[in-house]
Amino acid sequence: MGVRVLAILLVFLLGDSTGDAATNPYDFSAIMGLKSDWQNTPPNWVGTDPCGNGWDGIHCTNSRITSITLSSMGLTGSLSGDIGQLSKLQILDLSYNKGLTGSLPVQIGNLMKLTNLILVGCGFSGQIPDSIGSLHNLVFLSLNSNEFSGLIPPTIGNLSRLYWLDLADNQLTGSIPVSNGSNFGLDMLLHTKHFHFGQNQLSGTIPSQLFSSGMNLIHVLFDSNHLTGSIPSTLGLVQSLEVVRFDRNSLYGAVPANLSNLTSVQELLLSNNRLTGPLPNLADMNNLNYLDLSNNSFDATDFPTWIPTLQSLTTLILERTQVRGELPVILFSIFSLQKVVLRNNQLNGTLDIGTSHGNQLQLIDLQTNFIDNFKQSTGVYSVEVILVDNLVCEETGAAGQSYCTIPQSNTSSYSTPPNNCIPPLCNSNQTSSPNCKCSSPYTGTLVFRSPSFSVLGNSTYFESLASSMMISFQSNQLPVDSISLSDPRKDSFDYLQLNIAVFPSEGVSFNRMSIYTIGFVLSNQTYKPPKLFGPFYFIADQYTNFAEVQVPKTSKKSTNIGVIVGAAAGGFVLLMLLALVGVYAFRQKKRAEKATEQRNPFVNWDPKKSSGEVPQLRGAxxxxxxxxxxxxxxxxxxxxxxxxxxxxxxxxxxxxxxxxxxxxxxxxxxxxxxxxxxxxxxxxxxxxxxxxxxxxxxxxxxxxxxxxxFLPNGTLKESLSGKSGIRLDWARRLKVSIGAARGLAYLHELANPPIIHRDIKSTNILLDDHLNAKVADFGLSKLVGEDESGHVTTQVKGTMGYLDPEYYMTQQLTEKSDVYGFGVLMLELLTARRPIERGRHIVREVRVLMNKDKDLYNLQGILDPAIGLGTSLKGLERFVELAMRCVEESGADRPTMGEVVKEIENIMVFTGLNPKAESATTSASYEEASKGYSTHPYSNEDFLEYSGGFPPSRIEPQ
Incomplete structure (x- = not known):
């Protein structure tokens, strides 16, 4: 600890003379804290300036650490809370360091700039902290292949910008979280494209609320969990889906009929459940490549006639699905078909595979059925047919046929061949590359969770994979000479695994930066494989044969001279340190004196332009x-x-x-x-x-x-317009309105003297991280005078649409002018419309439509659909009546803000809400704000200051 403090002190001492490269002292303190908890850090992690000295794996911008990428380094230790001090960190990739263990610190939620959190293939355990939901800028969250346990944090639903969510291959338990009132849930992740939750211990039902038509999901992987209940029909609403895996669970009930609407799905695996009812008709899924409905309890049925219409089908697996009857010969004419597995069913009659099948067909496995004849057409077939335990194999003379024996396991022995060269003999630390060069490759395992093909002996697939990887590495300017793929195989989860070796183009081994970058390209999914391979992840082996920097050899004489010079330099440095300490003490004294002056409001106050009196500040x-x-x-x-x-x-x-x-x-x-x-x-x-x-x-x-x-959730206007992505249902709008009303009531009734805000509008109502409303921007505010009139005579200022017409006409400003603006704000909360649209004022629009004898006062046509139309909107009529009282033409007819607060509280009680309770959590973002749009709450672009005449056409008297 003492060394760390001394190092930080030196950074402060030398901070003014080290230039722009000097690392921010807080970042340096944090990285030193991390280093003290890690072993096997890069050798060049020395000195006091990670940014200026180019520490391996550390990237900086303007002296701040913005990226840490240290994949495959053999790091051991834990991730300490020091990580939370790196306030500018955008990328954290510690993948493939199995020795990194322990739990994630809650301080990780302090990394508000973080966009990529990648900890693939480490040894982290414990519960994923709820604070991860504070990382509002997170785009990529990949924690797969660790030992995390406990529940999925519902706060992940708050990550509105999230694109990739991978928590697979852990020990997560509990149910799938969905939003409920003020609680978060995964259903709020409308922008997310990847849900990867396979190989966990999740239980409970799949909530129907989890899926909706507004989602952009392409991969939904919940395979190998303990999920129960039925598949929700809402899954059929997500039209963007391409891969769906719910296999290896305990799901029951019928498959929803609308699943056929998912016309973009290429892989559908629902096998090894307890599904019942009729076999689903998936005739409209014309892009389907891989279909596995095996080992369920569907109703007995003839072989479905719609299956041969799926002309993209490569793999059909319907084992133990009670399919019966005779297989149509047209099934085998599907040109892309590779594998048909219909074991343990009730198929009968003659098997005829015809002569028009594609040359990709390699396996027809019909074990344990009632087929009594096999019609073999003339010609040579490479198709492997298995009819063991069928009637045809029990007849005399047929038992010796090849199709009546179970073949030995045929594992593929594919390996990338040499590129027209003869592989040399290499030493034990090196391997021959496809280009026949001896070097130390970066190795690991590629795992594809849902490939669309089943034939592993086709070298064309793997050649295209290697080619696409080389193109990706070259486009990222990585020093890669070649790639070797080998030993393709299916594991027990039906995942395709491949060994991979990446060979260096320079020298015989990679340096550390090359390994970090290659690891990041794979862990961050920068590399996109050919579509037929589907979603993947990479698990790297630790790389040890790094290219070392050559240090010139020194003679004994030069060594002695070095010792002498070093001793002299050490003495000089000691003297300099003592001098620096003296200078430091002097400077600190001056800084303290200067700081004292700077915090004295008198010092820089210009008496010619101000009263010269002490500003009466309270806490500022x-x-x-x-x-x-x-x-x-x-x-x-x-x-x-x-x-x-x-x-x-x-x-x-x-x-x-x-x-x-x-x-x-x-x-x-x-x-x-x-x-x-x-x-x-x-x-x-x-x-x-x-x-x-x-x-x-x-x-x-x-x-x-x-x-x-700083309030992170922006303005009310941004939420209502959809630009911030925050979802405001009826309950949340009531909570926003009560918060804003209380803030105004405080200004009017408890401030001394009272204050009139004068610019109430949706851009001046800000939402904190719990969606509590706060009134902002007091630039136009006025103190109420002490005169008996109780109003302030003032130049008319405000914002179009919210401006009190009585104030405009008389130039007499009162608290009731704020009440008018708040009434317009209430109508904006109901409709999500701007106060004036296409020349029409929202107050007049509501007055024209209002009919108290009809449901919702006949306002359905202008209510914001996001408010929850179709659900219970208790209290809405009372809310409308209160808003219309606030916008009465005469200020005397309007309620006070104190009365407004009481009425909104009564409405909340009527709806079953607690008006005294704070909002517990933030809402989730459903859409990413448009590119380049400033979502910050303090933007005031629509402010208009009116002095003198106000165009009558722009203000409509009430």
């Missing part, structure tokens, strides 16, 4: 401009997350790793010092759980900046 901090530059990477474009008439908003990270939103005024929009001082005083003294918190401000060097808390 005064930042220096240099601090904010550091926290935002010098206000870089990459950190820009919003903009508006006031200026731009940047994401910043404080030294405590707290995310903040920093609003920077542009020159033309800056207030005078007096107004800015008043604004930060106002913001710093309002503290409520439903108001966005002001963290601090900066007022120096001609700059005006406000530092707010």
């Amino acid at each position: 901090r005064c930042f220096s401009i240099e601090e904010l530059k550091k926290y935002t990477n010098n206000f870089s474009e990459a950190n820009e997350i919003g903009s508006g008439g006031y200026g731009k908003v940047y994401r910043g990270t404080l030294p405590t790793e707290t995310l903040v939103a920093i609003k920077r005024a542009q020159q033309g929009s800056m207030q005078g010092g007096f107004e800015f001082k008043n604004e930060i005083e106002l913001l710093s003294r309002v503290h409520h759980k439903n108001l966005v918190t002001l963290v601090g401000f900066c007022f120096e060097q001609g700059e005006q900046l406000l530092v707010y808390e």
